[in-house]
Amino acid sequence: MLGKTIVATVLAGASGALCAMTAEDLQRADGLYQANCAVCHSASRGGYVGPPLHKDRLVQSEAALRGTIMTGIADTLMPPFHSRMSDADIRLVAQFIKTQPVASPAWTMQQVRDSLEILIDEATLPSKPTYQIDSVYDLMAVMARGRYGRGTGRDNAKVVFLNGKTNQVVGEVVTPVAPHIMDFSPADPRWAWLKSDDGYVYKIDLYSLKITRKIRTGLTGPGIALSNDGRWLAASSFVPNLVVILKADTLEPVKYLRLEGKDPDGKFIQSAGGPVIGSRINNKFALTLRQAGQIWIIDPDREGMPVAKLEKVGRMLHDTFLTPDGRYSMVASYDDNKVVAIDLKEDKVVRDIPAGCQPHVGSGAVTPVGQRMLAFGTNIGECDKGNVVTVWDTRDFSVVKNIPVAGPTESPAAHPDAPYVAVDIVSKDKRASQIQLIDKQSLEVVRTLDAGGHAFFPEYTRDGKYLYVSAGYYGDRLRIYDSKTLALVAEHKMESPAGIFSRARTQWITVGLPPTRKH
Known part of the structure; x- marks a missing residue:
């Protein structure tokens, strides 16, 4: 069904470049793409955890694309396919993604x-x-x-x-x-x-x-x-x-x-569905429309499940997490370099918080520091602001500090009984093996772990005694550290480990807080 839908879409938008591929070629190429590439580059070829693969975004020659498919890209999720697909099939997929526009499967x-x-x-x-x-x-x-x-x-x-x-x-x-x-x-x-x-x-x-x-x-x-x-x-x-x-x-x-509507420039677009979060003060969902820059708040308990639409929230919205009281959703706005506070009680935008370069925030990390509840927001891009982790007070949304770190960051981790906030460095060089530890009292980076591979997604255990880290790509290990001494205490082999999720998350409301639900 999916393959036929995409082939139909491609044929409907045929141009001169299509003549080089028969309908049979297109169907086989799409099948190969869906089986081998869609998991990272999306079913539409529009990009997902990997970049877009269609004629409007690719600048490489077909020969260069074939080489990349054959050998993969070191230190990334892109593996070599020379032993997985025949040379003829690799050539067909390279021609397909080089000559065909993005698809719109239903x-x-x-x-x-x-x-x-x-x-x-x-x-x-x-x-x-x-x-x-x-x-x-x-x-x-x-x-x-x-x-x-x-x-x-x-x-x-x-x-x-x-x-x-x-x-x-x-x-x-x-x-x-x-x-x-x-x-x-x-x-x-x-x-x-x-x-x-x-x-x-x-x-x-x-x-x-x-x-x-x-x-x-x-x-x-x-x-x-x-x-x-x-x-x-x-x-x-x-x-x-x-x-x-x-x-x-x-x-x-x-x-x-x-998911469709007007973006901040007034252009009507169809938008990818970004992260969705469940409120903890009511039963509502807050849904991110990435390209449209909107937040839709859905109430499943009311007849018809009505939707409140908040427009012009930001440009390229992404991750979100809740404040300690469960009332506010913190939404990262990539292209505006800000985090937006959304009130899930009154269904409105209440504050823009200046952030670093392309804020990502991951699952968020909020933890008590003295008399304050501080949020630690990661920033995945690079710009003239430098590489920083943005810290703000969740009670009044004031920025407390931008902490210099070794590179772009994606996922923060905190626990009330652990001394450090951990952030992963996600650069495309050797720094990607690093986890940096921010002291909660001084708000400075005081330790750096080299976890090997590409170190991602730190997460503390329920009791805060251990810090889990995925050392993926070429590391292929889950590594477990003592949260205070940072000594390696255990590791487990697994292929391309990624996100780590503690079952205790629902006890915390958001990562890094004391338990709010007793079990």
């Missing part, structure tokens, strides 16, 4: 409904964890992407679960395509929901570590969030531009919205 509400699969009768599940752990809130979930987004082996794309007290692996959940993000029920300890890079949502039982249901809510995009009462789930997509609201327990889709 995924309708009916296709969402039809994709729902029930894999396990939940009545047969165990009443407590089947592995050794004091509490499922000690679980740490690591997204292992696999080398090709599917792994070089059969089971290499998976979620690996560890006991955060013992740092031992307790189980794993295998997914056909790279897992990206996990969210947890704020109401029931046993449930988690996983989104993979091909748009599937998986409902996971944390007692048995098994997938009970799955559904495809789109074709590309990681956005997912649970409502405060655990009844509703929102899933947004880059491709197509949509958000689906589902019943969290059954994964039955109940609301489908196309």
